[in-house]
Amino acid sequence: MAPDQPRPVSILLDCDPGHDDAVAILLALGSPQVRLLGISTCFGNCAVEDATRNAQRVLALAGRADVPVAVGAAGPLVGDVALGNYVHGVSGLDGPPLPEPAADPVAEDAVAFLRHRLLEAAEPVTLVVTGPMTNAGRLLRDHPEVADRIAEVVFMGGSTERGNHTPTAEFNTYADPEALDVVLRSGVQVRMVGLNLTHQALATPEVVERMRAIPTGIGRTCAAWMGFFGDSYHRLWEFDSPPVHDPCTIAALVDPEVIEWREAFVAVELDGTWTRGTTVVDLHRRYPDQPVNAQVAVRLDADRYWDLVIDALHRLGDAP
Numbered sequence: 001m002a003p004d005q006p007r008p009v010s011i012l013l014d015c016d017p018g019h020d021d022a023v024a025i026l027l028a029l030g031s032p033q034v035r036l037l038g039i040s041t042c043f044g045n046c047a048v049e050d051a052t053r054n055a056q057r058v059l060a061l062a063g064r065a066d067v068p069v070a071v072g073a074a075g076p077l078v079g080d081v082a083l084g085n086y087v088h089g090v091s092g093l094d095g096p097p098l099p100e101p102a103a104d105p106v107a108e109d110a111v112a113f114l115r116h117r118l119l120e121a122a123e124p125v126t127l128v129v130t131g132p133m134t135n136a137g138r139l140l141r142d143h144p145e146v147a148d149r150i151a152e153v154v155f156m157g158g159s160t161e162r163g164n165h166t167p168t169a170e171f172n173t174y175a176d177p178e179a180l181d182v183v184l185r186s187g188v189q190v191r192m193v194g195l196n197l198t199h200q201a202l203a204t205p206e207v208v209e210r211m212r213a214i215p216t217g218i219g220r221t222c223a224a225w226m227g228f229f230g231d232s233y234h235r236l237w238e239f240d241s242p243p244v245h246d247p248c249t250i251a252a253l254v255d256p257e258v259i260e261w262r263e264a265f266v267a268v269e270l271d272g273t274w275t276r277g278t279t280v281v282d283l284h285r286r287y288p289d290q291p292v293n294a295q296v297a298v299r300l301d302a303d304r305y306w307d308l309v310i311d312a313l314h315r316l317g318d319a320p
């Protein structure tokens with residue numbers, strides 16, 4: 001990094017890979033503006049064992065098995081486990097063959113791992129969450145003393161508009177609303193990247209072609225992932241191109257100009273006959289007595305976003 005560049009943002013990435021989580025990992029690894037201190041995993045797109053293996057295989061693909069991986073929650077704080085294999089396939093990351101993990105997960109579970117990494121860091125660390133909020137919710141519920149060690153929580157989840165897993169609830173917020181509720185009430189600075197934003201991050205045929213043209217296995221793998229993910233989105237939601245949700249969180253840290261934000265009171269529905277897990281985003285101050293507790297992503301510069309992703313993939317060489 002050139003001397004006049006700002007210091008990289010240190011992050012911990014809590015995820016459930018997942019095709020778009022996998023691209024988020026690669027974007028973090030390939031962006032000098034971000035320093036990935038570790039990965040924790042959660043149930044979500046698949047069982048947590050598969051999410052952990054998928055994270056390790058993506059790290060092996062990038063030749064970065066040195067990044068520590070901690071195994072997290074197998075289910076939510078309350079209620080039944082919801083899984084997204086219907087979108088991401090049997091493994092949670094179906095598609096092209098991937099290398100086997102090149103390292104074991106760390107001995108600590110995700111909550112202990114996140115806590116230790118936050119406490120030992122010289123400065124507050126950004127916690128990026130691209131799966132259900134379970135690990136972060138448990139961390140802040142059981143160890144509230146770490147709150148001031150978290151620079152902010154940037155999460156993919158919820159929506160200002162409609163849902164995907166149910167008509168009103170996005171998958172990650174549906175999968176563990178109680179955990180999100182803990183985080184939203186914690187006093188930690190929160191940025192929400194919901195479906196209203198990520199549906200602007202479409203991997204169009206032109207984007208996929210740019211991935212395929214990268215002269216590494218990583219580029220071809222990402223292009224193939226988009227094929228599997230795109231087929232799911234076409235079958236389930238009639239999209240022509242798949243929205244690549246999770247890397248939007250990392251992109252916001254790489255380039256502060258790529259997303260436009262609005263501040264709002266955000267709550268998550270914990271009950272409701274049909275609406276459990278739905279985010280309520282008060283963009284127009286209809287609840288004036290409620291505090292603003294989040295920055296909400298509203299507009300993506302999609303060209304800039306894809307340039308960031310493609311540039312990062314170019315920077316990553318193939319694993320030795």
Ligand code: BDR
Nearest residue numbers: 018020084130171172245
């Ligand atoms: C979210 O759910 C998962 O399918 C994706 O990985 C993303 O985090 C989108 O609703």
Ligand code: CA
Nearest residue numbers: 018021130131
């Ligand atoms: Ca995810």
